[in-house]
Amino acid sequence: MSPISQMPPRPGSVTVSSSSVQVSHPDHDKSHRSTVSAMTTADDAEPPRPHAPEGRGLGVRESWLYTWGGLVLYAVLIYALTLMFVVVTSPGVTAGLVVFMGSTAAAFTGYVLFTRVYKAGLWAQNATLLERLMLLVPAGVVVVVSVLDPRWTLVGLIPPWIAISALSINVPRRAAVPVQSIGLVLAAGQLLSARAISPATAPEIWAAQLPALSPTFFMVLLTPGIIFFSVWWWGIIERLDRARAAESDLAVTRERLRFASDLHDIQGHHLQVIALKAELAERLLDRDLDAARVQLRETREEARAALDQTRALVHGLRQVSLSEELANAADVLTSAGIQSQYSGDLSPSSPESRRLLGLVTREATTNILRHAKPTTASYRLLRDSRGDLCLTVTNDGVRNGHVPPAGDHPGGRGSGLDSLRERLREAGGDLSVTRGEDSFTVTATLPDDTGPDTSPAATTPEDVS
Structure with missing residues (x-):
C-alpha cells in the first residue's frame, strides 16, 4: 500500500487512489456561495452600453x-x-x-x-x-x-x-x-x-x-393652468426617460449575473481542484516524488481545461449574428423614436460573412445614434453585379459639418469603421462611407460562399421597423 493512502485525512486534503481523486475542503461551499456576489459588486462602474445613446434618450x-x-x-x-x-x-x-x-x-x-x-x-x-x-x-x-x-x-x-x-x-x-x-x-x-x-x-x-x-x-x-400642464407634461417625459434608462440598467445587471454564474460554473470547480491538487503535490514532494509529479501534471491539465472553457465562454459572448444585430438595431432605433426598415430576401451562407456584416450593422447603428438626429434609417442587403453581398445602411438627420469618425479604436482591432474596413478587405471585401446633404450611408461589400445555409443564425428578418 502506498504511504499516501495510510495518511489520515484532514480538512483541506485529498485522497488519492489509482483511479480517482476525491476532494474534501470545508471552504468549498462558502467560496461557491460568495463567488457570484463578489463578482457582481467588485466593480460598481457601469459598463458602456453598445447601441445606446449617451446620456438622456434621444429627443x-x-x-x-x-x-x-x-x-x-x-x-x-x-x-x-x-x-x-x-x-x-x-x-x-x-x-x-x-x-x-x-x-x-x-x-x-x-x-x-x-x-x-x-x-x-x-x-x-x-x-x-x-x-x-x-x-x-x-x-x-x-x-x-x-x-x-x-x-x-x-x-x-x-x-x-x-x-x-x-x-x-x-x-x-x-x-x-x-x-x-x-x-x-x-x-x-x-x-x-x-x-x-x-x-x-x-x-x-x-x-x-x-x-x-x-x-x-x-x-x-389661464396662466396657472398653462404653466401647470406644461411642467406636468415635461415630468411625464422625464419619467419615461428614467424608465427607459432603468430598463437598460436592468438588462445590463441581468447580463452581469448571467455571465457571473457561467464563469463561476467554469472557474469555481477548476480553481478549487487546482488549489487542492497543488497543496497535495507540495505535501507529496518529501514522501512520494512520482505521486507528486502526477498531481502536478493533473494540475496543469486542469488549468488548461479551465483556460479552454473560459475562452469558449468569452468567444460565445463575442459572437455576432447579422440577424441578431438587425433585430437589435430595430429595437434600439424604435426606442429612440427612429423609423427603421430592412429590405433584402437573402442571407449570407457563411458564418464569417454573417459575423462581419453583423459587425458593420452594429457599428453603423451606433454611429446613427451618436452622430446624427435621424428620423429614418434603412438597411438593405443585396447582391451586386459580381454576386458579392452588399449591405447598405442609410440614415438622415446628419448634423451640419459633422461626419462620424472613421474609427473608434485607433491602433487596435476594434469595431470602428477603419477596423471594419481592414477586416472586410482581408476577407476580399471593402467598406465605404458617403455623406449626402442630409444623409449618411455606410456600404459594405463582401464575397460569400454559395450554397444553402440552414443554420438558425442565417435567418434575417424581413422588416425591422
Missing part, C-alpha cells in the same frame, strides 16, 4: 427646450401686449411711466429666469432665494406704481399674477392653492387701493380700458 433635451420655450413665448406675448397698451394710452413720457415699464420688463426677465427651475418637475422647491426675489420684487414694484396711477392699475394686475402663478408650481404641493389664492387677494387689494387713492377718476378710466384689455385678461387667467 428628451429637445422636449425640455420646447416646454421651456413655450412658457417663455407665452410670457413674451402677454408682456408685449401689456407694454404696448401702456405706451398707446400714456399721454407722454413721465417718471412714473419709466418706472412702470422698467419694472414690468424686470418682472418679465425674472419670470424667464425662474422658469428654468421647472426642469426638476412639479413641486420641486428648487428655486434659490435670488431667483424668487428676481421673480417677485419687480412684480411688487409694478403693484405699487399701478396703485398710484389708475391709468396703469388694470395692466398692473398682469405681472404680479404671472409671478404668483409661476411661484405656485415650485412650492410644496399642499401650498400651491394657497399661494395662487394670494394672487387673487393681491389683485383685489390693488383695485381697492387704487380706487381709494383716486375715487373720482379710477372707475371712469377702468371702464374705458376694460374692453380693450378683456382678451389679454382672459389669457392671463
